[in-house]
Amino acid sequence: MTAELPTFTLTFEGRPLTARPGQSVAAALTDAGIRAWRATRGEGAPRGLFCGIGVCYDCLITVDGRPAQRACLVPAAEGMALTGAPPPLPRPSGADEGNAS
Numbered sequence: 001m002t003a004e005l006p007t008f009t010l011t012f013e014g015r016p017l018t019a020r021p022g023q024s025v026a027a028a029l030t031d032a033g034i035r036a037w038r039a040t041r042g043e044g045a046p047r048g049l050f051c052g053i054g055v056c057y058d059c060l061i062t063v064d065g066r067p068a069q070r071a072c073l074v075p076a077a078e079g080m081a082l083t084g085a086p087p088p089l090p091r092p093s094g095a096d097e098g099n100a101s
């Protein structure tokens with residue numbers, strides 16, 4: 001017989017997730033089947049866990065209202081409220097054409 005590990009609850013976009021002590025936010029999201037929680041500004045490509053060691057910044061997420069937290073480094077905690085980045089804004093026309101004047 002194995003002992004059950006204690007769990008706690010946090011939310012992502014209002015959806016309850018279960019996590020275990022010692023898990024990072026990224027691990028809790030991945031365990032819940034959530035692989036992407038933000039999109040790139042330019043193309044809107046989905047982003048989530050990539051390096052898993054705090055180097056690439058792909059996993060940025062808002063934690064309890066604090067934006068740009070690395071999900072792979074932040075320990076999951078009871079009652080934590082996670083939100084992904086908002087959808088990217090459309091680029092103004094000519095934004096990539098440089099300054100021609």
Ligand code: FES
Binds near residue numbers: 053056070
């Ligand atoms: S996954 Fe690379 S910094 Fe978090």
